[in-house]
Amino acid sequence: MKCVHIESVEQGDLLGKTIYSSSGTVLLSEGVQLTVFMINTLKRIGVTMVYIKDPNFEDIEFEEMISDETKRAVIKRMAETMEALRSGKDFSTKAVSLTMDQLLDDVMKNRELLVHLTDIRTEDNKMYVHAMNVCMMSVLMGLNRNLNAGQLKELAIGALLHDIGKVGSYNDDGEDMRRHHTWRGFELLKNKREYNLLIAHVAFQHHESEDGTGVPREVGSDQIHLYAKIVAVANTYDNLLHDERVGGKRMLPHEACEHMMALAESRLDRETVIDFLRTVSVYPTGVSVRLSSREMGVVVGQHRGLPSRPIVRVVNGTDDDFEVKEIDLAKHTTIFIESVIA
Incomplete structure (x- = not known):
C-alpha cells in the first residue's frame, strides 16, 4: 500500500x-x-x-509500534476520560492505568522499530490520536533513557493526559489559553491520590522551554522535569505533522525533524531531541518520493541506524510492460531523496 x-x-x-x-x-x-x-x-x-x-x-509491511487492539483501547479510554470531564464527573484512574499497561507491553516488544505515525485522523478523533502518539513516543524515549518500569508507567500516564486541561480551555474567540490548560491539567491531576505528583507536572510543564521563555511559569531547563522534557519533544513532533497552528502549516516528517533540531537548546532539550531523531522514520514507509536520479518511487523499508536512508521501490513503464527495482539508499550513497510527493 x-x-x-x-x-x-x-x-x-x-x-x-x-x-x-x-x-x-x-x-x-x-x-x-x-x-x-x-x-x-x-x-x-x-x-x-x-x-x-x-x-x-502489496508486500509492504507496516510494522506498528502498538497493535490495532491497543490503539482502539487507548482512543476509547481517552474519549471516556474527556467525556467524563466535560460532564463534570471524575474519570477512572484505574482504567487509564490498565490501558497504559497494555500500551507499555506493546512498546516494550517493538522498541527496535522506527517511529512512523500512520493513523488516519478525523476532526472527531484527532485529539485522542495525538494523545496516543505522544504517549507512545514518550515511552520509547523513556526506554532509551533507561527509565525503570515504575518511571515508564508514570511517564506514560503523564504523556497520555498531558493535554487534559484543554477541556474548556479555549475562550469564545478560539484564542489559545495555554496558560490555562497547563495550570488546569496540573490542578486536575495533582489531586489524584493514585498518581505520583510528577504525572501532574507533565501536564504543568510540557510547554516550558529550555531557555526560560515557555509557559506557564517561564522556568529554565534545570527546573523542568525529565518527563516533561520528553513529552515536550513528542508533543512538538506530532503537532508539527498534524497541527496547522504550529508554524502555520503541517510539515512532512523530514521537515519536522529539521525544525526540531533548530529548536534544540532554545525550546527543547537537545539530548532528548537527538535521542528522538535516532528512533523516528524520517521518510515513513508508504510515502512517495522523488530521488536525485530523477526517479520516483515509494519507501518500502527502513534502517534502524540510518532513518534518513530508507529503501525505495521504483516502478518504471506501463501496466503491460514495467520494471520494478529497489534502491537501498544505505548502499547507494550517491543517491538521495530530493522531495516527498504529498
Whole structure:
C-alpha cells in the first residue's frame, strides 16, 4: 500500500488502513472499495491523507509500534476520560492505568522499530490520536533513557493526559489559553491520590522551554522535569505533522525533524531531541518520493541506524510492460531523496 493525499484518491481505490472514530469503533475497514460518497465523507470529516492498496506495493509491511487492539483501547479510554470531564464527573484512574499497561507491553516488544505515525485522523478523533502518539513516543524515549518500569508507567500516564486541561480551555474567540490548560491539567491531576505528583507536572510543564521563555511559569531547563522534557519533544513532533497552528502549516516528517533540531537548546532539550531523531522514520514507509536520479518511487523499508536512508521501490513503464527495482539508499550513497510527493 502507499500513502496518498485525499485529493488523489479515486473511486474504486481500496483502503489500505482502517480508520477509527473517537470512540475506537471502525469508521471504514481496511480493504473496503471506496465510493465517491465515502471519499467526500472522508474529506468532510477532516481526513487529509489515507493509505491505499496498490498491486505494486502489496508486500509492504507496516510494522506498528502498538497493535490495532491497543490503539482502539487507548482512543476509547481517552474519549471516556474527556467525556467524563466535560460532564463534570471524575474519570477512572484505574482504567487509564490498565490501558497504559497494555500500551507499555506493546512498546516494550517493538522498541527496535522506527517511529512512523500512520493513523488516519478525523476532526472527531484527532485529539485522542495525538494523545496516543505522544504517549507512545514518550515511552520509547523513556526506554532509551533507561527509565525503570515504575518511571515508564508514570511517564506514560503523564504523556497520555498531558493535554487534559484543554477541556474548556479555549475562550469564545478560539484564542489559545495555554496558560490555562497547563495550570488546569496540573490542578486536575495533582489531586489524584493514585498518581505520583510528577504525572501532574507533565501536564504543568510540557510547554516550558529550555531557555526560560515557555509557559506557564517561564522556568529554565534545570527546573523542568525529565518527563516533561520528553513529552515536550513528542508533543512538538506530532503537532508539527498534524497541527496547522504550529508554524502555520503541517510539515512532512523530514521537515519536522529539521525544525526540531533548530529548536534544540532554545525550546527543547537537545539530548532528548537527538535521542528522538535516532528512533523516528524520517521518510515513513508508504510515502512517495522523488530521488536525485530523477526517479520516483515509494519507501518500502527502513534502517534502524540510518532513518534518513530508507529503501525505495521504483516502478518504471506501463501496466503491460514495467520494471520494478529497489534502491537501498544505505548502499547507494550517491543517491538521495530530493522531495516527498504529498
